[in-house]
Amino acid sequence: MASLVSDIEALKSRLYRAACEKIASESVALTRVSRALWENPELGLQEKQAEQLLSSFLLSRDFPVRRHHVMPTAFLATYPGDVSAVDHDVKNPHDDVPISRGDIISATSSSGLPHVAVFCEYDALPEIGHACGHNLIAVVGLAAGLGIAAAIDAAWSENITLGKLSIVGSPDEENSGGKIKIMEAGALAGVDFALMAHPSKFDDATPNFSGCATVLAIFKGTGGSSMNAWYGGGGGNALDAACLAYQSVACLRQQFRPDWRFHATFKSGGVHLELVPEHVVMEMYYRANYLEDMKGMENKIFDAFRGAAAACECSVELLPVGLYYPVISNGALVDVYRKHASAMGVNLPPVRGERDPLGCTDMGNVSLVIPSIHPVFDIGTDTVLHTRDFAAAASSSEALERSLRQAKLLAMTAIDVMLTPSVISALREDARRLRQT
Numbered sequence: 001m002a003s004l005v006s007d008i009e010a011l012k013s014r015l016y017r018a019a020c021e022k023i024a025s026e027s028v029a030l031t032r033v034s035r036a037l038w039e040n041p042e043l044g045l046q047e048k049q050a051e052q053l054l055s056s057f058l059l060s061r062d063f064p065v066r067r068h069h070v071m072p073t074a075f076l077a078t079y080p081g082d083v084s085a086v087d088h089d090v091k092n093p094h095d096d097v098p099i100s101r102g103d104i105i106s107a108t109s110s111s112g113l114p115h116v117a118v119f120c121e122y123d124a125l126p127e128i129g130h131a132c133g134h135n136l137i138a139v140v141g142l143a144a145g146l147g148i149a150a151a152i153d154a155a156w157s158e159n160i161t162l163g164k165l166s167i168v169g170s171p172d173e174e175n176s177g178g179k180i181k182i183m184e185a186g187a188l189a190g191v192d193f194a195l196m197a198h199p200s201k202f203d204d205a206t207p208n209f210s211g212c213a214t215v216l217a218i219f220k221g222t223g224g225s226s227m228n229a230w231y232g233g234g235g236g237n238a239l240d241a242a243c244l245a246y247q248s249v250a251c252l253r254q255q256f257r258p259d260w261r262f263h264a265t266f267k268s269g270g271v272h273l274e275l276v277p278e279h280v281v282m283e284m285y286y287r288a289n290y291l292e293d294m295k296g297m298e299n300k301i302f303d304a305f306r307g308a309a310a311a312c313e314c315s316v317e318l319l320p321v322g323l324y325y326p327v328i329s330n331g332a333l334v335d336v337y338r339k340h341a342s343a344m345g346v347n348l349p350p351v352r353g354e355r356d357p358l359g360c361t362d363m364g365n366v367s368l369v370i371p372s373i374h375p376v377f378d379i380g381t382d383t384v385l386h387t388r389d390f391a392a393a394a395s396s397s398e399a400l401e402r403s404l405r406q407a408k409l410l411a412m413t414a415i416d417v418m419l420t421p422s423v424i425s426a427l428r429e430d431a432r433r434l435r436q437t
């Protein structure tokens with residue numbers, strides 16, 4: 001037993017080295033990818049050039065890639081992959097060799113080979129470009145994928161099948177949540193665990209990504225004479241109703257818990273000064289750290305909106321558009337990630353403890369089904385996400401350097417997990433529990 005354990009530890013070390021050397025050897029090409037994405041920011045669902053760039057990069061590295069998979073600007077690369085299912089003439093290095101488990105793995109794996117997914121995001125924000133640093137997320141996903149694939153090859157050269165890798169290109173994180181559609185289409189079936197990492201101004205293995213609901217509120221004036229702006233009487237003013245609703249929630253904020261957030265924008269506010277606004281649309285987010293709180297928050301906000309509409313003799317329709325769940329950081333994955341972060345000299349705050357909310361992400365929905373982690377990493381800035389300053393920071397050479405270090409960290413985490421049967425078993429048990437809740 002002792003020799004089997006030391007064999008596995010020695011194997012892990014060799015595979016970590018293979019992964020890290022591969023990532024280091026691709027640093028120039030990966031820098032080019034990050035730079036190209038940053039210089040050409042594309043909004044969600046319009047990331048055509050990003051999809052082309054990342055898919056081409058992976059195809060050039062012999063990954064079988066399903067382009068436009070599920071969504072026009074999504075892709076899925078699997079390694080080793082099923083080339084027959086791919087639209088491109090790409091050689092899979094494992095095609096000629098039936099997959100069989102090596103001695104070590106057959107002694108440790110319980111049901112099927114471990115399967116890891118890493119995500120690339122690449123959508124930008126209107127007007128301020130890559131202010132969420134998704135150009136760096138894309139590079140972390142690509143680089144981690146290259147590293148894990150190199151480890152799969154290195155293991156294979158020792159007659160050991162490490163497992164399976166999916167690199168998922170997931171569009172439109174900032175709006176509709178590409179990961180949700182990709183997952184609902186079954187593209188992540190069979191994945192045991194999922195990894196990604198987000199740039200930030202600090203390092204944290206378990207950041208606080210809250211849940212977030214998107215709702216459209218459509219206010220309508222009532223009464224046939226409501227369009228005349230100077231006559232008076234008649235039906236209500238939909239803009240008044242919307243403003244009152246907004247202010248009502250502003251007053252309600254003193255009853256909100258510290259982690260609750262509400263924000264809204266007006267999508268329309270009337271058509272002409274001579275006409276009473278008859279139709280006004282507001283889009284809102286409300287966020288909370290815990291799913292249980294979101295329902296309570298919704299009740300308060302919706303009551304306020306209905307009350308404001310009634311006070312202004314208007315109606316309001318409340319249409320849920322989307323829901324991002326809070327990210328659940330899987331404990332077993334967090335432990336492995338933290339171990340490697342510590343070995344690399346990354347200082348992480350303790351797992352437990354208060355944290356400021358950091359926004360929301362469609363990775364929350366993934367984490368509700370597949371054991372996941374979504375750490376954040378410091379790119380050497382003191383500014384927050386979604387600002388022009390962060391967009392500038394996301395193009396720095398220091399940010400790129402730290403992104404590649406993060407990719408190595410994710411790759412080593414994946415390799416370690418794939419070669420640790422107790423962790424794989426725990427993840428599969430966690431996945432079973434997630435499916436039941």
Ligand SMILES: [Zn+2]
Pocket residue numbers: 132133134173198
């Ligand atoms: Zn982001």
